[in-house]
Amino acid sequence: MMIGIDLGGMSAKAACLKEGKLTERVRVETSSAATAEETASALAALSREAARAAGISYDEAEAIGIGSPGVIDSAEGTVIEWSNFGWKNVPIGRLVAAKTGKKVFVTNDANAAALGEAKYGAGAKYRDSILLTLGTGVGGGIILGGKLFEGYRSAGAEIGHMVIRLGGELCTCGRRGCFERYASASGLIHMTEESMARHPESLLHQYKKDDGHAGGKTAFLAAQEGDEAAKEVVASYIAALGEGIANLVNILRPQAILLGGGVSNEGERLLRPLREYVRPRMYVSDAYAPLDILCATLGNDAGLYGAAEYAASRL
Numbered sequence: 461m462m463i464g465i466d467l468g469g470m471s472a473k474a475a476c477l478k479e480g481k482l483t484e485r486v487r488v489e490t491s492s493a494a495t496a497e498e499t500a501s502a503l504a505a506l507s508r509e510a511a512r513a514a515g516i517s518y519d520e521a522e523a524i525g526i527g528s529p530g531v532i533d534s535a536e537g538t539v540i541e542w543s544n545f546g547w548k549n550v551p552i553g554r555l556v557a558a559k560t561g562k563k564v565f566v567t568n569d570a571n572a573a574a575l576g577e578a579k580y581g582a583g584a585k586y587r588d589s590i591l592l593t594l595g596t597g598v599g600g601g602i603i604l605g606g607k608l609f610e611g612y613r614s615a616g617a618e619i620g621h622m623v624i625r626l627g628g629e630l631c632t633c634g635r636r637g638c639f640e641r642y643a644s645a646s647g648l649i650h651m652t653e654e655s656m657a658r659h660p661e662s663l664l665h666q667y668k669k670d671d672g673h674a675g676g677k678t679a680f681l682a683a684q685e686g687d688e689a690a691k692e693v694v695a696s697y698i699a700a701l702g703e704g705i706a707n708l709v710n711i712l713r714p715q716a717i718l719l720g721g722g723v724s725n726e727g728e729r730l731l732r733p734l735r736e737y738v739r740p741r742m743y744v745s746d747a748y749a750p751l752d753i754l755c756a757t758l759g760n761d762a763g764l765y766g767a768a769e770y771a772a773s774r775l
Contacts, residue, residue, distance in 0.1 A: 461520045463507045463562075464768030466569065467528045467552075469544045472503060473760075474510040476521065477768035480580060482761060483514035492545045499545075500555035507560060523563040524556065525771030527572030527763045534614040537566040565774040567610070569763055571617065574601025575608045575773075576766030577718050581758040586715040590708055591756060592619060594721035597632075598640035598704070602712065608770070620644070624703045642700035645676045645722050651696055652679045655689045663687035676722050680729055698730070702737035709751060710743045720756035727755060 464482075465474045472490050475482040486509045488502050503526070511518040530542030537553020557564040567575075574583075574591035583589035583603065592600040598620035602609040610616055620640030621633050628637025641647055652674035656664045663682040669675045679697070682690030705717055723730065735753050739746050758765060 461516065461522055462768040462771045463510050463521050463524045464572075464764040464766070464771070465503055465506065465524060465526045466572070466763035466767060467503070467526055468569075469529065472506055473764060474503075474506045475761075475764050475768075476510050476514040476516065477765065477772075478514065478516075482764055482768075483510070483516075485761075485764065486510050486513050496547065496550045496552065496555060500552060500559055503552075503556050504559035507556075507562070521562060523565065523771040523775055524560065525572070525767035525769070525774075526552065526556065526564065526566045527569040527767040527770070528552065528566055529569050532566055532568045532571075532614050534565070534567045534610060537564060539566070563771070563775065565771045567608070567767070567770050568601075568614070568617075570599035571601040571608055571610060572766030572770055573599075573720065573758075573762040574603055574718075574766065575769050576762040576764065577720070577756050577758055578603040578606070578608075579769050580765045581762060582718050582754055582756050583716055586752075588712070588714040589716040589718055590619070590712065590714045591718045591720060591762075592643075592705070593756075594643065594645055594701075594719060594723040596644060596646050598644045600720075602714075604712070604714075607773070619704075619708070622704065622707060624700065624707070639700075639704040643697070643704050647700065648676055648679065648693075648697045648723060649674050651693050652690075655679075655693050659689040662689040664690050664693075677726075680726050684729070695733075698733050698737055702734055702741070705734070705738050705753070706741040709738065710741075713744070713749055714751070716752040716754065718754060718756045720759075720762065724755045731755065 462477045475485045488506045531540040539550045553564040553566040577583045589603045600619045623637045625637035631638035631641045667678045667681040679693040683694045
């Protein structure tokens with residue numbers, strides 16, 4: 461019996477993982493105004509509430525896993541840096557352990573989501589998979605041989621920050637041409653709004669949001685109507701996403717690429733052309749080492765599954 465906690469900037473969720481299934485989810489608000497000690501106390505109380513919601517004794521929980529944003533030293537359970545909370549070298553694992561009497565293990569939240577999908581979601585039938593989350597940025601994690609790959613001192617697998625366009629647009633990390641600058645939902649929206657400015661006659665304008673800005677669905681909806689400007693945006697986005705995926709495949713050769721985040725809701729409208737783009741760019745043929753590209757299935761629960769599974773893997 462493990463307890464998984466998905467720590468976020470506005471809330472933290474928790475649930476017990478029992479016989480491969482999550483029990484009732486519970487939640488608590490979080491805030492950057494709280495101290496690390498206060499946050500640890502809230503997470504400790506949340507873990508107890510998760511056990512109560514599951515109808516089990518807290519003593520039955522063997523360990524707690526936490527998926528946290530930021531750069532994580534998972535060996536020590538320390539958040540090295542989390543800019544949203546201003547945390548630097550916060551030993552959140554040790555703080556929660558002291559308040560619960562449980563063993564506590566901490567990993568990056570994207571890594572937790574990848575592990576959750578690999579063990580209980582769309583990646584369950586593969587030993588090697590990569591999760592890409594297409595949201596504000598491009599996050600994700602790498603599973604090799606059924607195990608989470610974190611890199612030296614847990615600092616690896618920053619998938620969104622490989623460069624796919626030398627000298628390209630400036631990324632928040634300070635480099636230019638990063639994968640997430642083009643393949644994230646934010647990148648898609650940026651491309652869409654640029655096209656809207658160039659093409660006032662485009663159907664893109666009919667699918668903008670109420671605030672007048674493009675959304676992640678705008679280009680795909682207009683492209684379905686045959687709008688040429690929209691089709692160009694979608695093609696450019698798929699090319700950017702495809703280039704990053706091809707790089708990952710040629711380096712790591714996973715059995716599957718799993719896509720999560722808002723853009724993945726496009727389903728086959730995204731997947732079909734993406735597969736067509738990636739396959740001829742794989743160094744070793746798909747006939748010899750088949751690659752599946754599919755959508756993740758656990759949604760917002762992936763991090764909870766993964767955090768609990770991470771604790772189990774570390775016992």
